[in-house]
Amino acid sequence: MIITAEERDAVYKTIFNRRDVRSNFTDQAIPDEVLTRILTAAHHAPSVGFMQPWDFIVVRSQQIKQKIKNGFELANKQSAEMFNGDKQLQYKKLKLEGILEAPVGICVTCDRSRNGPVVLGRTIKPEMDFYSVVCAIQNIWLAARSENLGLGWVSIIEDSVLKQALDIPDDIHIVAYLCLGYVSNFSAQPELEQKGWLKRSELSSVLHFDKWRKD
Amino acid sequence: MIITAEERDAVYKTIFNRRDVRSNFTDQAIPDEVLTRILTAAHHAPSVGFMQPWDFIVVRSQQIKQKIKNGFELANKQSAEMFNGDKQLQYKKLKLEGILEAPVGICVTCDRSRNGPVVLGRTIKPEMDFYSVVCAIQNIWLAARSENLGLGWVSIIEDSVLKQALDIPDDIHIVAYLCLGYVSNFSAQPELEQKGWLKRSELSSVLHFDKWRKD
Numbered sequence: 361m362i363i364t365a366e367e368r369d370a371v372y373k374t375i376f377n378r379r380d381v382r383s384n385f386t387d388q389a390i391p392d393e394v395l396t397r398i399l400t401a402a403h404h405a406p407s408v409g410f411m412q413p414w415d416f417i418v419v420r421s422q423q424i425k426q427k428i429k430n431g432f433e434l435a436n437k438q439s440a441e442m443f444n445g446d447k448q449l450q451y452k453k454l455k456l457e458g459i460l461e462a463p464v465g466i467c468v469t470c471d472r473s474r475n476g477p478v479v480l481g482r483t484i485k486p487e488m489d490f491y492s493v494v495c496a497i498q499n500i501w502l503a504a505r506s507e508n509l510g511l512g513w514v515s516i517i518e519d520s521v522l523k524q525a526l527d528i529p530d531d532i533h534i535v536a537y538l539c540l541g542y543v544s545n546f547s548a549q550p551e552l553e554q555k556g557w558l559k560r561s562e563l564s565s566v567l568h569f570d571k572w573r574k575d
Numbered sequence: 576m577i578i579t580a581e582e583r584d585a586v587y588k589t590i591f592n593r594r595d596v597r598s599n600f601t602d603q604a605i606p607d608e609v610l611t612r613i614l615t616a617a618h619h620a621p622s623v624g625f626m627q628p629w630d631f632i633v634v635r636s637q638q639i640k641q642k643i644k645n646g647f648e649l650a651n652k653q654s655a656e657m658f659n660g661d662k663q664l665q666y667k668k669l670k671l672e673g674i675l676e677a678p679v680g681i682c683v684t685c686d687r688s689r690n691g692p693v694v695l696g697r698t699i700k701p702e703m704d705f706y707s708v709v710c711a712i713q714n715i716w717l718a719a720r721s722e723n724l725g726l727g728w729v730s731i732i733e734d735s736v737l738k739q740a741l742d743i744p745d746d747i748h749i750v751a752y753l754c755l756g757y758v759s760n761f762s763a764q765p766e767l768e769q770k771g772w773l774k775r776s777e778l779s780s781v782l783h784f785d786k787w788r789k790d
């Protein structure tokens with residue numbers, strides 16, 4: 361199956377215009393067929409030894425979202441205290457989640473015992489199952505962007521809060537909580553770049569050839 | 576920036592036709608501008624707190640590839656012993672890497688101290704920096720597929736082998752070793768599915784709504 365130059369350009373356009381979205385969500389509902397296409401793309405991610413260790417919990421209940429939001433508020437207050445001076449002031453002004461506004465939340469998990477106990481390709485590097493789940497998340501992110509849907513990964517929530525709110529068994533690991541929805545606009549730059557939190561580094565500064573370059 | 580329906584379909588086509596490639600590499604050289612486009616796509620992955628913790632070591636030296644291949648052989652022998660009976664026989668027949676045949680290897684690493692020590696979004700979930708690097712790897716995978724290049728993630732190598740072969744500092748963590756090159760063909764299905772190692776599960780079996788479904 362050949363990918364044409366036009367199709368290639370569409371993939372790059374999607375990759376370069378993907379954003380981590382925390383604001384600008386609208387309340388426009390996501391059609392079921394769109395959500396199904398996105399989750400099918402997730403399920404077609406690569407996985408170590410083809411173990412497909414992921415599960416996706418689609419969250420639409422406002423009551424459950426509120427429990428998750430409360431967990432964020434607590435964790436975010438603790439997190440703010442870890443920054444000093446001006447950085448803490450700047451941190452407190454950032455909007456870091458869209459849990460209640462996004463029409464859909466998706467909790468993504470990893471079942472380390474699936475298709476095991478010995479998993480091809482995980483024998484030497486045990487973390488590979490988690491990495492497979494993250495590949496599925498990046499598929500979700502790009503599929504969502506291709507549907508003109510915004511997505512934000514909210515990592516400032518204790519796993520225990522998500523497990524309790526969503527009734528997730530003890531032996532299942534939380535990888536991500538994602539907020540998904542249509543947006544009023546996508547910003548041209550990542551928000552943290554736009555607001556001066558950090559700059560994008562030059563590609564050349566992270567490239568090496570055959571050996572690690574010593575600066 | 577709107578993504579059109581045609582562009583969306585191109586993204587899905589790329590996602591569904593991406594394969595974890597271990598054979599069929601040809602020796603056709605990868606033009607520099609193609610490799611640069613792919614690595615630029617990697618550098619535009621999402622990263623926690625915009626920390627951009629990744630580095631990419633492009634491996635073209637046949638001598639260095641041989642060191643890595645030797646590391647694979649050792650780790651693969653140990654790994655085969657972990658499977659029993661028929662599964663071990665089946666495992667030993669699989670070709671699990673294309674280290675020497677692929678014209679380019681890419682080692683992808685994580686610098687946990689970059690733009691730190693406190694990283695926005697990593698305060699509660701310390702593994703987020705590794706997950707950012709994996710998002711960059713999935714961007715590489717899809718960008719490569721959109722360029723009609725095959726890519727395989729070889730996880731059956733000890734980190735210490737890659738560190739030694741590529742002169743990587745102690746405080747830098749190995750996430751992946753990737754084999755990249757043009758291929759004679761992409762198979763219609765994942766190889767492990769095709770060869771009967773495991774089946775693809777139904778999407779419905781990994782989907783839950785609002786609460787974890789108890790089967």
